[in-house]
Amino acid sequence: MEMTLRWFGNGFDTVPLWKIRQIPGVTGVITTLYDKEPGEVWEAARIRAMKEEVEAAGLHVSGIESVNVHDAIKAGTPDRDLYIDRYIETLENLGKEDIHLVCYNFMPVFDWTRTELARVRPDGSTVMAYNQQAVDAIRPSEMFDAMQKDAGGARLAGWEPERLAHTRELFDMYRDVDNEKLFENLRYFLERIMPVCSEYDIRMAIHPDDPAWSVFGLPRIITNIGNLRRMMEMVDDPHNGVTFCAGSYGTNPENDLPEMIRALPGRIHFAHVRNLKFNSPDDFEEAAHLSSDGSFDLYEIMKALYDIGFDGPIRPDHGRMIWGEQAMPGYGLYDRALGAMYLSGLWEAIEKAGRE
Ligand SMILES: [Mn+2]
Numbered sequence: 001m002e003m004t005l006r007w008f009g010n011g012f013d014t015v016p017l018w019k020i021r022q023i024p025g026v027t028g029v030i031t032t033l034y035d036k037e038p039g040e041v042w043e044a045a046r047i048r049a050m051k052e053e054v055e056a057a058g059l060h061v062s063g064i065e066s067v068n069v070h071d072a073i074k075a076g077t078p079d080r081d082l083y084i085d086r087y088i089e090t091l092e093n094l095g096k097e098d099i100h101l102v103c104y105n106f107m108p109v110f111d112w113t114r115t116e117l118a119r120v121r122p123d124g125s126t127v128m129a130y131n132q133q134a135v136d137a138i139r140p141s142e143m144f145d146a147m148q149k150d151a152g153g154a155r156l157a158g159w160e161p162e163r164l165a166h167t168r169e170l171f172d173m174y175r176d177v178d179n180e181k182l183f184e185n186l187r188y189f190l191e192r193i194m195p196v197c198s199e200y201d202i203r204m205a206i207h208p209d210d211p212a213w214s215v216f217g218l219p220r221i222i223t224n225i226g227n228l229r230r231m232m233e234m235v236d237d238p239h240n241g242v243t244f245c246a247g248s249y250g251t252n253p254e255n256d257l258p259e260m261i262r263a264l265p266g267r268i269h270f271a272h273v274r275n276l277k278f279n280s281p282d283d284f285e286e287a288a289h290l291s292s293d294g295s296f297d298l299y300e301i302m303k304a305l306y307d308i309g310f311d312g313p314i315r316p317d318h319g320r321m322i323w324g325e326q327a328m329p330g331y332g333l334y335d336r337a338l339g340a341m342y343l344s345g346l347w348e349a350i351e352k353a354g355r356e
Contacts (some may be wrong), residue, residue, distance in 0.1 A: 001305065003344055004028040004062045005312040005336060007218065010053065013157065014327040017057035018201075020232055023337045025344040028062030029054055030103070030270075030315055034155070037162060039070035039083050042090040047097045056120060062313040063101030063270060064094060065243075066207070068158070069189065074108055075173040076185040088196050095200025098205070101313065103243045103270055105207040106176065106186050108218045109170045110143065111158025112210040112248070117150040117329040119285050125320040127336060128329055129285035130211060130251070140216045141167050154328040182219045190235040197239035203269040203312075206231070206243050210248035212255065222254065225260045232267055245272035246301055247317050251284065257296060261304035268310055272341055274317035286318050286330070289339035302346040306354065316340045 007013050007029040020026055033042055054061050067090055070083040080086065094102065105111065115134035118126040138146065144167060147159055155161075177185070190204070190214050197204055212223040221227050228242060242264060249255045253342060275294030277287040287294030303312070319335030321327065 001310055001347060002028055002062055002313045003340055003347075004030050004315045006030045006065060006315055006331065006341065007054075008032065008157070008328070008331070009050065010036045013331070014325075015331070015333045017054065017059060019333055021058050023340050026059075026340055028060045028313060030063050030065045030313060032063055032064055032066060033144070034157075037160060038068040039072070039086060040088045042067070042093055044093045044096060047093055047099070051097055051099075051174075063103065063205075064099060065103035065270075066158075067091070067102050067104055069104055069106060071108070071173055071233055072172060073189050074106055074182065074185060075177055076181065076188065077173065078221075080185075080188075081192075088193055091196045091202055092200065093195070100201050101203050101205060101269055102352055103205045103207055105158075105188075105209070106182065106222060107209050107220060108182070109167065110215060110218070112142070113215050114147070114329075116285075117147070119171050120221075121285070121320070124287075125322045125335070126227050127286040127320045128318060130283070132282035135215060141170065142215075143167075150200060151329060156328070171218075176251050177219055179219045179221050183234070186221070186231065187234050190237075190240050194235060194237050194239060198237070201239075203239055203241050205269040205312075207243045207245040207272075208248040210245070211251035212249055213252060224249075224255055225263055228260075228264065232264075238266060241267040241269040243270040243272060244268045244305075245317065246296060246298075247272065247274040247276055247286065250276050250296055252280070253278065253295075258300045258304035261301065261307060261310075265308040268305070268308070269312045271305060271310065271312065271314040272317040273298065273305075273314055274339065277307045286320065288320055288335065289316055289342045298343070299346055299350075302343060303350050306347065306350045315342060316343060 003025045012034040114128040115130040119129040208222045209220040275287040277294040291298045316336045316339030318330030325332040
């Protein structure tokens, strides 16, 4: 495995590359062109400039998170082929620049959903949290405003204001899309992009829906092992793989995380490893990575990744906001650096024990 950190790019991320370079063991970043809207082609020159900037800091681009998929593709509207052509062009440009991992998601309208971006924990740190009653009490059109207000001016990944200004139209687009239709649209998309992925050896790594159930009645399919198996089988190509995000699958306590990992050898291309703390079945908050701070056994998660021979990038995921840091919710430096060290420590111990 390679330890990495997500980086949103100069001008968007509060964390500079030189600080990431100083986290022991972190050799790469998972980055993006944050100003690109879904459906836009990523030009070769922009990709090259991003790569050169990262390499000048002594790091390398381990993968892209994310190249977002246009709603026309997810909803399967008649103009989807145009957007798939553009997606293919972006993949081609990434492949030519020697980038071989792309994370994406297939969530309609809303990306990841939280009801609080800064819940205060007993130690004074703040974290993102989710409460089902709070979601049930709000209209979808209010969700974006609530998130934006809490974000304190930060641009939230997956919550592009340009796109979400049209929440109502977006909901209309998905009116006739149920889980079956969404699966079908995903299959169509994957079948069209697999040739370019094979040509440039680009591993596509779908990110799970977060939380792992339907929100506001919208269809959601990347939620459990049964659906993942279906997705792997419907386009049976090693380039059709997953991002194993512990915090997203873990929102549903029925998902046995180590068991899921063991069921997906060769198809996990990227891992997000973090912890959640459940206060009740309907309420969870993000915790420190340390197992004892939350509800997951991070040792067992890392052990399962080790046992299946996982060799892709891992990144610590959402961190708490600690030590007075001001940053995009979930994406400060300090707690993610602690997370990276903890995960590296677990990995070292597992690896050495495995050699005995
Ligand atoms: Mn994730």
